[in-house]
Amino acid sequence: MAIRDPESKKRSLLDAALSEFAANGLVGTRADAIAARAGCSTGLVYTYFGSKEGLFDAVLDDITERTVELMPITADDLPGYAVRLYEAGTASPEVDRFVAWYELERDGDREGRESVADAMREKIAEVAAAQQAGRVSARLGAAELVLAVQTIARMWATPPSDVVAAAGVSEAARREAVRTAVETLTAP
Structure with missing residues (x-):
């Protein structure tokens, strides 16, 4: 049976x-x-x-x-969080492709997913607390900073692959670019 x-x-x-x-x-x-x-x-x-x-x-x-x-967000280590997101995207490119399809096919006809909203609220709250404590830059609002960090983490996945290939940047250099960009953006 x-x-x-x-x-x-x-x-x-x-x-x-x-x-x-x-x-x-x-x-x-x-x-x-x-x-x-x-x-x-x-x-x-x-x-x-x-x-x-x-x-x-x-x-x-x-x-x-x-x-x-x-990959929980760590407001005190946003560069490390961004690198972990980058590495996850590199390891599972189908996730980025799925998200692109989701945005193309569902963005205009939906209210928004509660799971996504909850996850973003938690991330924003953690970054806002770190900003208030002076551990993270407050040059951007917490929401803008979370979105900027996530965008930087995906910066090598969003252009067409031939554009990325033409840039001639190694995997290690891509990872370091993510880390450095987020360090620059988030340093108090």
Whole structure:
């Protein structure tokens, strides 16, 4: 008799969906392709997530939750936080591709994901407290500073790959550029 493990199936669907959505976006991805990659029935997409769109949103929530868990912001070490984000993006480029698709396909027709809003509020509050204590620059507001640090961490992922290749900057130099830029921006 087979043992049912709904959490394992959900995890498999989320992982498969990340790969499929990163490659093809929401519109270009079929629920049956996600299910096949996950080794599940297509019906489980609908059972667990309600729709392909619900799964798309759940993937963003999952990315957000895992990022917060694995790479919590450290206001006293924003350069280190930025480097960890950069390294995570380098190790998992499908996450950046998924986020780009998400912005293209869902940005105008949604209220915003609560998981993202909660994560940002926590980051902003931590940076604001560090600014008030004088440990982090207050030249920018806490929200602007968090967004600037996250943008710098992704600066090598946002231009087309041929632009990055033409720059001729090594992996080590990219990492150091992220660290130095954030150090410059956040020093009190």
